[in-house]
Amino acid sequence: MSKPFYIIGFMGTGKTSVKRYLETTNHVVDLDEQLERHAGMDIPSFFDQHGEVAFRELESELLRSTKAEYIMTGGGIVERPGNIKWMKAHGTVIALDLPFELCWERIRHSSRPLVKGGKENVRALYDRRLPLYREADIVLDASRGTEDVVRQLNRLKEENE
Ligand SMILES: Nc1ncnc2c1ncn2[C@@H]1O[C@H](COP(=O)(O)OP(=O)(O)OP(=O)(O)O)[C@@H](O)[C@H]1O
Ligand SMILES: O=C(O)C1=C[C@@H](O)[C@@H](O)[C@H](O)C1
Ligand SMILES: [Mg+2]
Structure with a gap:
């Protein structure tokens, strides 16, 4: 593989x-869904009961133990400094890029x-994380919709095989 x-x-x-389109023909895992299954609760309950530090710990553990063709991470995977380095060493890191206002509306x-935390705190988080997402091997423009992102990913996959 x-x-x-x-x-x-x-x-x-x-x-x-994007996962829903890719998983018809590829093995795709979403780390948030994986974490919810593993913890036996949804993410809001996990944050309430265990806090963000425990969430980052478990998310980082699951990142290292998950094998698939596509691994869809949670937005905060870049919060742990070692995670980007680890992903780059074990595969190809692809960032989806979308302006803050569009993310916020969604x-x-x-x-x-x-x-x-409210819009301004989320904007500060976006601004702080942006340079971390840009450390990806490839940055894709996600503003033309899901099917366009799927096309871009399929093209990259073909080139990679
Ligand atoms: N191309 C699109 N056009 C319009 N709405 C979209 C598009 N892609 C996703 N959405 C909507 O935006 C919301 C968030 O999308 P999604 O859950 O795929 O984001 P995510 O990147 O997985 O976020 P997270 O980092 O929190 O896991 C969903 O309600 C989804 O329906
Ligand atoms: O950006 C983040 O920190 C998060 C994104 C989601 O995918 C979830 O992993 C969780 O809500 C935290
Ligand atoms: Mg998600």
Whole structure:
């Protein structure tokens, strides 16, 4: 099996949405879904009961133990300094890029725990993380929609085989 594609990007860039298109013909794992299964609870409950530090710990452990063709990460995978380095050493890191306002419109009514902090705190998080996402091997423009991102990923996969 060729090395995995690790898909990174801020909340709302569409990582999980892309999964539904790819998984008809590829082995795809979403780390947030994996974590929810492993913990036996949804992410808001995990944050409430165990806190963000425990979440980052488990997310980083699952990153290292998950094998698939595509691994869709959670938006905060870049929070642990070693994670980008680890992904780059074990596969190809692809970032989905989308302006903050579009991300915000997509996530503002969701139950993501960090959204509770309000728009300006989420914007600060976006600004702080942006240079980390840009450390990816490849940055894809996600503004032309999910199917366009899927096309770009399929092309990269063909080149990679
Ligand atoms: N191309 C798109 N156009 C419009 N809405 C979209 C698009 N892609 C995703 N969305 C919507 O944005 C929301 C967030 O998308 P998604 O869950 O795929 O983001 P994510 O990158 O996986 O976020 P997270 O980092 O939190 O896991 C969903 O409600 C989804 O339906
Ligand atoms: O950007 C983040 O820190 C997060 C993104 C989501 O995918 C989840 O992993 C969780 O809500 C935290
Ligand atoms: Mg997701």
